[in-house]
Amino acid sequence: MSAQQSTSRQFRLNGNANVHGVVYDFETGEAVRMAAIQLYALPDTVSVHGTTSNSEGSFTISNLPVGNYQLRFSFLGYATLDTTFTVARRDRDINLGRIMLRSNAIMLKEAVVEAELPEMQVVDDTIMYNAAAFRIPEGAVLEELIKKLPGVILEDDGTLTVNGKTVTRIMVDGKEWFGTDKQMALKNLPVEMVDKVKTYERKSDLARVTGIDDGEEETVMDLQVKPNMRKGWISNVDLAAGAPVGQNDYGDWVKTLYSGRLTINRFENDQQYSLTANHGNAGGGGGGGGGGGQGGGGGGGGGAGNGLSYSTQAGLNFAKNIGTAYRGRRNEYPLEIGGNVRYNGSNSQSKSETESERFMTNTTSQSFSNSYSNSSRHSGGVNSEFRIEWRPDTTIDIIFRPTISFSSSGNGSGRESATFSHDPHLYMDDILGEYRTRGSLMDSIGVNSQISSSESDSRQFQFGAQLQFNKRLNYNGRNITATLNYNYSNSSGNNYTKTDQTYYQDHSRDTIMNRYNKSPSVNRSVNTRLMWSEPLIVDRTKGVASYLQVSYQFQYRFQDQDRGTYQFPSALYPDWQNNWELPDPNQMDLYLKDSLSTYQTYENFDHTIDVQLRRTSNNSNLNFGISLHPQHSLMKYDHMGVHADTARTVFNWNPTANFRYRFTRQKSLNFTYRGSSSQPSMTDLLDIRDNSNPLNITIGNPGLEPTFNNNLSIQYQTNIQEKMRSYNFNVSVGNTLRSISNKTTYDEATGVTTSQRVNMEGFWSNWNANGNFTFNSQFGQSSSNRLTVTSQTQGSFRHQEGYMRSREMTVGGSQISTTETTTVSERLTLRYSHEWLEISLQGNVSYNHSRNNLQSNGNLDTWNFNYGPNIQLIFSNWHNFRISSNMNMRQRRGYSSADYNTDEFIWNVSAQISLFKRNAGTFSIQWNDILNQESNISRNVSTTGRSDSRNNTIHSYFMAHFIYRLNVFGNREARQNMRNAGRMGMPGGMGGGGGFGGGGGRGGGGFGGGGGFGGGGGFGGGGGGGFGGR
Known part of the structure; x- marks a missing residue:
C-alpha cells in the first residue's frame, strides 16, 4: 500500500501526448455530461488524474508520458466502464472516439428490453417516443403519429402540447426544420422516416454556447431519422x-x-x-x-378549425455542416x-x-x-x-x-x-x-x-x-x-x-x-448585449462547478x-x-x-x-x-x-x-x-375615446x-x-x-x-x-x-x-x-x-x-x-x-x-x-x-x-x-x-379522419383569392376546369 502511494506521489503529467474522447448514452445516443473520468497508470492501477466530461460529453487529458493506462468512466445510473490504451514515444494525439455508457436498469433487464419496444422512455429532461411501437397507416404524415403519443395533445387550432407544455418548433436530427411553422412538419413529413420523437427544453443560442441558462428555453419536438435512412431520398406523393x-x-x-x-x-x-x-x-x-387519426372520434371536417379553407403551402428547407467536426466535440x-x-x-x-x-x-x-x-x-x-x-x-x-x-x-x-x-x-x-x-x-x-x-x-x-x-x-x-x-x-x-x-x-x-x-x-428596434x-x-474530481454571468x-x-x-x-x-x-x-x-x-x-x-x-x-x-x-x-x-x-x-x-x-x-x-x-x-396608453364601434x-x-x-x-x-x-x-x-x-x-x-x-x-x-x-x-x-x-x-x-x-x-x-x-x-x-x-x-x-x-x-x-x-x-x-x-x-x-x-x-x-x-x-x-x-x-x-x-x-x-x-x-x-x-408488411394502423381547414375570410381577388390560385374556378377550385373541380 505504501509503495503504491509513493508511486502516485512521484507520478507527473509531464509528457507530450493528449488523449480525448466523447462520452455517450448507449441507448439514446446523447452526450453524457459531468461523467466522472479517472485515469490509472498500469500495471499497478495507480490513480494519476481525474476529470469530468463537459456539457457536450467530451473530455481531454493532456501531457501524458509514455506508458500503459486505464480510463474508468462512471456516472449515476450507469454501469462503470473501463478501457485501456497505450502512449508510445511518437504519440502526440490519441482519440478514443465514442465512449458508450449503458444504463444499469437496461443491463439488469437486457433480455426483456430487447424483446419489448417501449412506447416511451425518459432520460434526464428528455422524453423519447419510439415510433415503431405505434401502428400508423403506411404513407401517413407526422400528424397521425403525434396524435397517438402518450401525454401529447394536438388541439384543433394546431396548438401542440407535451405534458401541458406548448411545443414551439419541430426539429429533424437536432436541426431546425421550417422554423416555428409546425404545420409544415405535421402535414408533410412521412412517419416512415422517423425512428424516435424526442421532446425537451431547448436552450437559446446564448445558453447553448456559454452553458449558462438565460431563461429563454423553449419546448421542442426533435425527430430522429432512422439510421438506415440518413443517406438517400425519401419522397411521397x-x-x-x-x-x-x-x-x-x-x-x-x-x-x-x-x-x-x-x-x-x-x-x-x-x-x-x-x-x-x-x-x-x-x-x-x-x-x-x-x-x-384515430382517437377522439377522429374528428370531422371541422376538426382542424372553423369554416372551409382552400389553402396552399410550399417550402424549401436545408441544413448542412461544412468541414470536419472538431475532435472531441460532437456536432x-x-x-x-x-x-x-x-x-x-x-x-x-x-x-x-x-x-x-x-x-x-x-x-x-x-x-x-x-x-x-x-x-x-x-x-x-x-x-x-x-x-x-x-x-x-x-x-x-x-x-x-x-x-x-x-x-x-x-x-x-x-x-x-x-x-x-x-x-x-x-x-x-x-x-x-x-x-x-x-x-x-x-x-x-x-x-x-x-x-x-x-x-x-x-x-x-x-x-x-x-x-x-x-x-x-x-x-x-x-x-x-x-x-x-x-x-x-x-x-x-x-x-x-x-x-x-x-x-x-x-x-x-x-x-x-x-x-x-x-x-x-x-x-x-435595435438591441445590443455584452x-x-x-x-x-471548478472541481472536476468531485464533479462540482460554479459560474457567474x-x-x-x-x-x-x-x-x-x-x-x-x-x-x-x-x-x-x-x-x-x-x-x-x-x-x-x-x-x-x-x-x-x-x-x-x-x-x-x-x-x-x-x-x-x-x-x-x-x-x-x-x-x-x-x-x-x-x-x-x-x-x-x-x-x-x-x-x-x-x-x-x-x-x-x-x-x-x-x-x-x-x-x-x-x-x-x-x-x-x-x-x-x-x-x-x-x-x-x-x-391602451393613448388618452383617446374610440367610438369606431358605437x-x-x-x-x-x-x-x-x-x-x-x-x-x-x-x-x-x-x-x-x-x-x-x-x-x-x-x-x-x-x-x-x-x-x-x-x-x-x-x-x-x-x-x-x-x-x-x-x-x-x-x-x-x-x-x-x-x-x-x-x-x-x-x-x-x-x-x-x-x-x-x-x-x-x-x-x-x-x-x-x-x-x-x-x-x-x-x-x-x-x-x-x-x-x-x-x-x-x-x-x-x-x-x-x-x-x-x-x-x-x-x-x-x-x-x-x-x-x-x-x-x-x-x-x-x-x-x-x-x-x-x-x-x-x-x-x-x-x-x-x-x-x-x-x-x-x-x-x-x-x-x-x-x-x-x-x-x-x-x-x-x-x-x-x-x-x-x-x-x-x-x-x-x-x-x-x-x-x-x-x-x-x-x-x-x-x-x-x-x-x-x-x-x-x-x-x-x-x-x-x-x-x-x-x-x-x-x-x-x-x-x-x-x-x-x-x-x-410494415406494421401500421388506420386512422380516423382529419379535419377541414379553418378560418373565415374572403377570397375576392389576390393571390389565393376567389379567382386566384386555389380559389373558386382556379386550381382545384369549385369552378370548372380546376384540379378536382366539376
Whole structure:
C-alpha cells in the first residue's frame, strides 16, 4: 500500500501526448455530461488524474508520458466502464472516439428490453417516443403519429402540447426544420422516416454556447431519422378526392373536396434538404395520408378549425455542416448553414353564431345578445429564415440569423346582432330570424340591433437580423459574448365599414355610418448585449462547478402609426357597401374626422443589467439571478386637433431561479421561478375615446403602470424502464401584480358599453393555477401482444377581477366584478395491440365551473363527455390490408341554449390496402361522420360575461387517397430492409379522419383569392376546369 502511494506521489503529467474522447448514452445516443473520468497508470492501477466530461460529453487529458493506462468512466445510473490504451514515444494525439455508457436498469433487464419496444422512455429532461411501437397507416404524415403519443395533445387550432407544455418548433436530427411553422412538419413529413420523437427544453443560442441558462428555453419536438435512412431520398406523393355527404353548413356551395401533397427529403450524413408542397380544401390543404387519426372520434371536417379553407403551402428547407467536426466535440463543425423559404396562402369562408350574456351589477337589469356573422378572407405570404454558425476554431462561435417576410391579406364580412334586456329564448325560437318582425316585443325587451358590412386589406414587410459572437477564454467556462439584433417592419392597411344602428328605447339615436380608415405603420428596434461568464469553482474530481454571468443590454424601440378616419354622409353614399368607392382624392380631406383620427409615435429606451449564478454537480443544477430594468418612454400623439407629448420612466426588477435534482437518469425533480415585467400596449396608453364601434366605446388610460408576472412551476418525472411505466407531474401557480383589466360601464337603455383599461390592486387580483398528471404503462412482452394504459389528468383555476358599473345605479361607483373559473378534465386510453388486431377504448370528460359575484346568471357549470372504441383489423399477408372503425359519443350539458346541449354519435370508417412492389403504393378510403351528427360548439368566460359560439364546417364527407412512395437509399442495409418490409408488411394502423381547414375570410381577388390560385374556378377550385373541380 505504501509503495503504491509513493508511486502516485512521484507520478507527473509531464509528457507530450493528449488523449480525448466523447462520452455517450448507449441507448439514446446523447452526450453524457459531468461523467466522472479517472485515469490509472498500469500495471499497478495507480490513480494519476481525474476529470469530468463537459456539457457536450467530451473530455481531454493532456501531457501524458509514455506508458500503459486505464480510463474508468462512471456516472449515476450507469454501469462503470473501463478501457485501456497505450502512449508510445511518437504519440502526440490519441482519440478514443465514442465512449458508450449503458444504463444499469437496461443491463439488469437486457433480455426483456430487447424483446419489448417501449412506447416511451425518459432520460434526464428528455422524453423519447419510439415510433415503431405505434401502428400508423403506411404513407401517413407526422400528424397521425403525434396524435397517438402518450401525454401529447394536438388541439384543433394546431396548438401542440407535451405534458401541458406548448411545443414551439419541430426539429429533424437536432436541426431546425421550417422554423416555428409546425404545420409544415405535421402535414408533410412521412412517419416512415422517423425512428424516435424526442421532446425537451431547448436552450437559446446564448445558453447553448456559454452553458449558462438565460431563461429563454423553449419546448421542442426533435425527430430522429432512422439510421438506415440518413443517406438517400425519401419522397411521397399523396392525392385525394372526395365530397361532402348529406347535409352540411355550406349547402351546395362545396361539392368537391380534394388535396394534393408532394414531399421530397434528401438526407446524407451531415446534410438535409426538404421540398414540400400541398394544396387543397381538405384538412387544411393536405388531408391525412391514408386516413385521419384515430382517437377522439377522429374528428370531422371541422376538426382542424372553423369554416372551409382552400389553402396552399410550399417550402424549401436545408441544413448542412461544412468541414470536419472538431475532435472531441460532437456536432461542432467549422461552418453550419441552414434555413428555409416557405409560402402560405389561403382562401377561406366561415360563418358563426354567438349567444352571450353580460354579468351585470346587483340590480334587476340583464343583458343578452345574439349575433350572426359571415366572413371571407384571402391571404398570402412568403417567409424566410436562415442560420449561419461559424467556428473559426474551438474557442470562437459566431451565429447569424437573418429573417425576411412579406404578406398581404383581404377580408370581407357581414354581421347582424341584437341585444335584449331579457332572455330572448323566452319569447322567440329563431331569434335573429324573428326580432325584426316583432316590433312591439322589441320596444319592450329590445335594447339595440346592428347590421354592418366591412372590407379590409393589408400588406406587411418585415426584416430582422441577429448576430452573436462568443469567445471561450478557457475550458473551465470563462466566456465573453456580444449580441446585436435589429428588426424592422412596415405595414399599411385600408378598412371600409358601413353600420346601421337601431336603439329601441331611443330611436332618435338611430344612425347609419360610412367610415374609411387607413393605417400605415412603421416599427424598428435595435438591441445590443455584452456578457461575461466567469468560472468561480471548478472541481472536476468531485464533479462540482460554479459560474457567474454578468451582462448589460440596451434596446431602442420606435413605432410610428397613422390612423386617419374619414366619414361619409349616408345621404350621399346610401349604398356604399356595394362598391366601397372613395371620393375624388382632392376632396378626401373634406370628410376627414379629427375626432376619430390618431397620429402617434412611440420611443422606448430599455436598459437591462443581469446577474446570474449557476452551480452544477453530478446530480443537480442550480441557477438563480436578478435583472434590473430601468426604462424610459416617450410618446407623441395628435388627437381631436390636440398635440401632446408624454414621457415616463419606470424601474423594474425580474428575479429568476431554477433547481433541478436528478435522482437517476430516469427520475428527476425540477423547480422553476420566473418573474417578468411588461408594459401596457401603446393603444391602451393613448388618452383617446374610440367610438369606431358605437356599441363598444373604449377610452385610453395614460396612467397605466407596468405589470409584473410571477410564475412558479414544479415538475417531477420518473420512468421505470424494467416495468415500462412512466409518471409525469407538473403544477404551476402564477399571478400578475398591477394586472390590467377593464373598467366597464353599461347603459341599459342603449346597450352601449364604455370600457377603460385600468390597473387592479392586490396580490391576488389576477392569479391562476394549473396542474397536469400523466401516467403511461405497458403490459406485454412484445409490440405484437401488448396492452397500453395512458391517463392524463388536467386541472386549472383562474381568478379574474374587473370593474363593472350600470348606468341605472344612482348610489356609489363601479363595483369589482370577480369571476372564478375551474376546469378539470380526464383523458383515459386503453389500447391493446396484436399481430392482426388493435383495439382502443378512449374516454374524455371535462368540467367547467364558473362563478361571478355580481350576477347569479354568471354561475355556469358545463360538462363535455367524449368516449368510444376504435377497432382496427390488420391482414399483413394480404397486401397489408387494414380496416378500421372508430365510434365516439360526444355529449354537452350546461350551455345556455338547448340547441347546444347535444348528444352526438360520431362514426368513422376507413380501409387501406398496399400496392406494388415493396408496398410502394397505398390506396385508402374513408367516410367520416357517417351519421352526420357532429357540430362545432365552444364556450368562453371572462370577468364581464360569457359567450357560447357555434361555427360552420363540413363534418360528414367521403375521401379516397392514393399515396406513392419513392425511396432510394445509399447503403445496402437500408435497401435490404425495404425489400424485407415489402415481403413481410410494415406494421401500421388506420386512422380516423382529419379535419377541414379553418378560418373565415374572403377570397375576392389576390393571390389565393376567389379567382386566384386555389380559389373558386382556379386550381382545384369549385369552378370548372380546376384540379378536382366539376
